Amino acid sequence: MTTVTMPPAGYELSEGFILPNFGDGMRSSPAAPGASAESAGEARGAYPIGPRKMAFICSKGNLDMAYPALIMGNAALSEGVEVHIFFTFWGLDIVNTKTNEKLKFTLAANTAMHMPELGRIKPGLEHMSMPQAMGNLPGMTGFATRMMKKQMADLEIPDVPEFLDLLQAAGAHMYACRLTFDMMKIIEADLHPGVEGVISASDFIEIAEGAQIVFV
Amino acid sequence: MPTNVINGRSFTVDEEGFFTDRSEWNEDLAHDLAALIGVDLDEAHLAPLRFMRSDSETTGTTPTLRRMQAVGGFDIKTLFALYPGKPAKKMAWLAGLRKPVGCV
Numbered sequence: 007m008t009t010v011t012m013p014p015a016g017y018e019l020s021e022g023f024i025l026p027n028f029g030d031g032m033r034s035s036p037a038a039p040g041a042s043a044e045s046a047g048e049a050r051g052a053y054p055i056g057p058r059k060m061a062f063i064c065s066k067g068n069l070d071m072a073y074p075a076l077i078m079g080n081a082a083l084s085e086g087v088e089v090h091i092f093f094t095f096w097g098l099d100i101v102n103t104k105t106n107e108k109l110k111f112t113l114a115a116n117t118a119m120h121m122p123e124l125g126r127i128k129p130g131l132e133h134m135s136m137p138q139a140m141g142n143l144p145g146m147t148g149f150a151t152r153m154m155k156k157q158m159a160d161l162e163i164p165d166v167p168e169f170l171d172l173l174q175a176a177g178a179h180m181y182a183c184r185l186t187f188d189m190m191k192i193i194e195a196d197l198h199p200g201v202e203g204v205i206s207a208s209d210f211i212e213i214a215e216g217a218q219i220v221f222v
Numbered sequence: 223m224p225t226n227v228i229n230g231r232s233f234t235v236d237e238e239g240f241f242t243d244r245s246e247w248n249e250d251l252a253h254d255l256a257a258l259i260g261v262d263l264d265e266a267h268l269a270p271l272r273f274m275r276s277d278s279e280t281t282g283t284t285p286t287l288r289r290m291q292a293v294g295g296f297d298i299k300t301l302f303a304l305y306p307g308k309p310a311k312k313m314a315w316l317a318g319l320r321k322p323v324g325c326v
Contacts (some may be wrong), residue, residue: 014257020227022292026315028259028308063263077325084287086307162289163326172288175298 029057059088061214065222067096069109069154069166070116075222076100076169083176090217091173092210093201094183097222098190101182101198106166111154113141119150137198167198174200181205181213228254233318240259240314240321246276255316263316267304269315270296282313284323 013019060082062075079089099105113119117135125132140146155165162203173180182197182207194204205213223234223242231254233246237295241247245246249263252271277285287310291294305312310322 017254018227018229020225020232022224024224024235024237025258026239026311026321028312067255080326084308084310111284141256161326162286162292164288164292172298174290176287176302177299183274 008123018128022197026188055090057086059217060090061210061217062089062091063210063219064093064097064100065095066222067099067105067109069111071222072097072100072106072109072166073163073169075220076166076173077163078174079178080169081173083173083178086110086167088179088217089173089177090179090181090183090210090213092183092214093186094207097185098182098186098192100166101170101180101201102196103167103193103198104196106198109151109166110147111151112147113150114138115145142147145191147221170198170200179213181210183210184205204221228258236321238321239299241318242320244275244318244320247275252316252318261305261312261316266300267316270294270301270304270313274313274319278317278319283324284317284319284322286310286322286326288326289324307315 013023062079064072066072068219079091082089091098093101099109100187115138117138119133119136119141121136122132123133123200158165163169165186170180178200180201182192182201182204184204186192187204197204211219223236225232226235226239228251231251232326234242234253236242249268252268253263256267261267270290272288273296274285277289279291285294287298287301291298301309301313314320314322
C-alpha cells in the first residue's frame with residue numbers, strides 16, 4: 007500500500023488516502039525514515055536502484071517442469087518486473103516448436119504423484135503416492151500427460167506454445183542456450199518467435215546482472 | 223475497512239487500497255483516480271475496464287490478463303502499453319474491483 011503524498015493540483019484527498027502500490031507514480035519513499043538514498047542502495051547490495059529484474063533458467067523439458075518458470079515469469083511481468091528467461095539443456099524443448107506441444111508428464115521418479123480423483127473411491131486414497139512401477143506401464147505417461155493438460159486447461163492456464171505467445175506479448179526476453187542448441191542440432195527456424203537469440207552462458211550471466219535468479 | 227475520499231467521492235478499500243464494494247464505483251470516480259496514477263482515461267483505456275466490470279459481474283472475480291485476452295479479445299501488448307508497470311492491478315483498481323488473485 008502507498009499513501010499519496012502529492013495529489014494533482016485541485017484534487018482533494020482524504021487524510022490517509024490509500025493508493026495501491028503500482029510500483030510507480032507518487033509514492034512515499036520506501037527507505038526507512040532518516041535513511042538517505044545512498045544507504046538504502048547499500049542495504050540492497052551494490053546494485054543500482056532501478057526497476058526490479060528477474061532471470062529464470064529453465065533446464066527441464068518435462069511438462070510439469072515447464073510451467074513453474076512460465077507462470078512465475080508471467081506473474082513477474084504483470085507486476086512490472088523486467089523478465090529474462092534462459093532455456094538450456096532439456097529446457098530448450100519448451101521453446102522448440104517441434105517439441106513444445108508434446109512435452110510430457112511422467113509418474114516415474116515422481117514420488118509426489120497422487121490423484122485427487124482416487125479419493126472418491128476410498129477417502130484418504132487421494133493422498134497416497136502411486137506405486138513407482140505404475141509409471142513404467144505402457145501408456146501411463148500419455149495418460150498422465152493428458153490428465154495434467156486437462157487440469158491446466160480447466161484452470162484456464164494456456165498450453166505451452168500459447169503461454170510463450172503470452173510471455174512474448176507481455177515483454178519477456180527469452181534466449182536459447184548456445185551449447186544445447188549446437189548439441190541437439192536444433193535449427194533457429196524451429197525456435198518460438200519470442201526467442202530473441204541463441205546466446206552463450208556467459209552472455210546470459212551478463213544479461214542477468216542485478217537480477218534475482220530462479221533456476222528450474 | 224478504511225474509506226478513501228477523493229474530490230468528495232468516497233469508497234471503501236481493503237488495507238492495500240483496492241475497492242471492496244464494486245457498487246461504489248462510477249466512471250467519474252475512475253477519471254479522478256486515473257489522474258492520481260498519471261493515466262488519461264480515454265476510450266481505449268475505458269474499454270478494458272468496462273469488460274472487467276461486466277465479466278466480474280457474472281464470475282464474481284476480477285479477470286486476469288489472460289482472461290482479458292482469451293475472453294475479452296484484448297491484446298496483451300496493448301494492455302501493457304495502456305497501463306504500463308502493473309496493468310492487471312491498475313485496471314482492477316480503476317474498474318472499482320477487488321485486487322486480482324489469479325496466477326495467470
